[in-house]
Amino acid sequence: MDGPPRPAPPPPPAPRHPPSAPPPVRDTSDVLRQIMAITDQSLDEAQARKHALNSHRMKPALFSVLCEIKEKTAMSICGTQQEDPPDAQLLRLDNMLLAEGMSRPKKRGQGAVAVAGTVTPGGCPNDNSIEHCDYRAKLSQIQQIYHSELEKYEQACHEFTTHVTNLLREQSRMRPVSSKEIEHMVGVIHGKFSAIQMQLKQSTCEAVMTLRSRFLDARRKRRNFSKQATEVLNEYFYSHLSNPYPSEETKEELARKGGITVSQVSNWFGNKRIRYKKNMGKFQEEATIYTGKMAMDTTEAEGPGSQASRLSSPSPDSQGPFLLTSAGDMVLALRTLAFLQPQPQVSRMQGPHCHFLQGSSPLVHSTPEPFPTLPIIGKFCQEWSTT
DNA sequence: AAATATGATTGTTG
DNA sequence: CAACAATCATATTT
Numbered sequence: 001m002d003g004p005p006r007p008a009p010p011p012p013p014a015p016r017h018p019p020s021a022p023p024p025v026r027d028t029s030d031v032l033r034q035i036m037a038i039t040d041q042s043l044d045e046a047q048a049r050k051h052a053l054n055s056h057r058m059k060p061a062l063f064s065v066l067c068e069i070k071e072k073t074a075m076s077i078c079g080t081q082q083e084d085p086p087d088a089q090l091l092r093l094d095n096m097l098l099a100e101g102m103s104r105p106k107k108r109g110q111g112a113v114a115v116a117g118t119v120t121p122g123g124c125p126n127d128n129s130i131e132h133c134d135y136r137a138k139l140s141q142i143q144q145i146y147h148s149e150l151e152k153y154e155q156a157c158h159e160f161t162t163h164v165t166n167l168l169r170e171q172s173r174m175r176p177v178s179s180k181e182i183e184h185m186v187g188v189i190h191g192k193f194s195a196i197q198m199q200l201k202q203s204t205c206e207a208v209m210t211l212r213s214r215f216l217d218a219r220r221k222r223r224n225f226s227k228q229a230t231e232v233l234n235e236y237f238y239s240h241l242s243n244p245y246p247s248e249e250t251k252e253e254l255a256r257k258g259g260i261t262v263s264q265v266s267n268w269f270g271n272k273r274i275r276y277k278k279n280m281g282k283f284q285e286e287a288t289i290y291t292g293k294m295a296m297d298t299t300e301a302e303g304p305g306s307q308a309s310r311l312s313s314p315s316p317d318s319q320g321p322f323l324l325t326s327a328g329d330m331v332l333a334l335r336t337l338a339f340l341q342p343q344p345q346v347s348r349m350q351g352p353h354c355h356f357l358q359g360s361s362p363l364v365h366s367t368p369e370p371f372p373t374l375p376i377i378g379k380f381c382q383e384w385s386t387t
Numbered sequence: 388a389a390a391t392a393t394g395a396t397t398g399t400t401g
Numbered sequence: 402c403a404a405c406a407a408t409c410a411t412a413t414t415t
Binding site (some may be wrong): 224245266269270273274 | 403404405406407409410411413
């Protein structure tokens with residue numbers, strides 16, 4: 001057995017386990033560095049042992065010994081099959097990202113179905129296009145970074161997994177390595193990488209949330225409507241002063257004409273009604289202007305910029321064509337109504353819309369208007385108080 | 388800079 | 402849920 005004197009005594013007792021155990025990893029770069037280190041080390045070791053042992057006569061014996069040892073320790077491996085479930089949080093993050101529109105186009109989501117749904121239509125349809133553009137640009141920027149990072153991680157994970165798998169397969173010639181062990185190893189690696197991914201997802205979520213909150217804040221920032229918009233709105237308001245409650249349809253139309261959203265129209269009417277009611281004195285001038293303009297526009301050919309007089313008046317608008325037969329009458333009647341209506345001449349009328357221009361507003365009385373068309377009021381109030 | 392105008396939000400109500 | 406009322410926060414005017 002010890003015939004030829006070998007000049008080179010194989011130095012296999014390499015320091016296989018220099019430190020006892022690697023310290024708990026925290027940083028991603030640390031993880032990566034350790035991974036790389038382990039890789040090189042393992043590779044060298046494997047190569048050395050491969051050559052050293054493969055040609056050794058004692059290899060079969062060693063193999064069987066290792067088998068025995070393994071059988072004794074196998075149970076402990078099986079026993080330590082605990083699966084910590086951070087899935088909940090990961091899933092939550094996934095869903096969150098998905099909801100923010102960070103749908104993954106390429107990656108088959110690990111468990112998340114590719115819900116390529118558009119953003120919920122209930123929130124904000126095609127609202128403000130200016131700030132919305134900015135918002136979406138930034139969002140897609142985040143998305144891009146997120147995807148590229150994710151891809152990097154996945155690629156690294158895949159590479160490393162392949163590497164380790166090959167290594168283990170090679171080692172399986174020297175020592176017994178079951179496929180299950182390889183699987184386990186792969187699982188461990190995936191776990192590590194998914195932890196990194198989770199960090200990525202979390203920071204992405206944070207970024208998105210920050211962006212979103214900033215966007216919402218920006219929405220709170222007020223910007224005056226365009227002249228066109230205010231004109232359209234005021235025209236409708238003052239030409240329907242008696243019942244300034246545009247229907248949903250009309251709101252849409254007004255929104256379209258003014259280049260604003262329906263909810264903005266609603267806000268505007270809400271503000272306008274209440275502010276008009278609060279003190280009408282301030283709005284007299286405006287009222288005259290718009291009602292006058294209305295009359296002009298309706299009687300004459302429409303000017304180049306204003307075609308806002310053809311707003312679809314909802315059919316139940318009883319007093320409109322019913323009471324006001326001509327444009328001149330309309331102006332008169334409107335102004336009359338605007339100032340006389342609050343006076344409780346007509347005994348308490350009750351109706352869904354009767355709150356407008358009722359009670360309060362002492363200013364009304366302080367601005368006497370010589371309009372003796374009282375009978376109209378009675379009729380008028382009857383008209384829309386009963387609807 | 389103070390005052391006012393104005394669009395949006397919030398909380399309440401029917 | 403729409404309307405109201407109060408309020409916020411900014412824009413514009415003075």
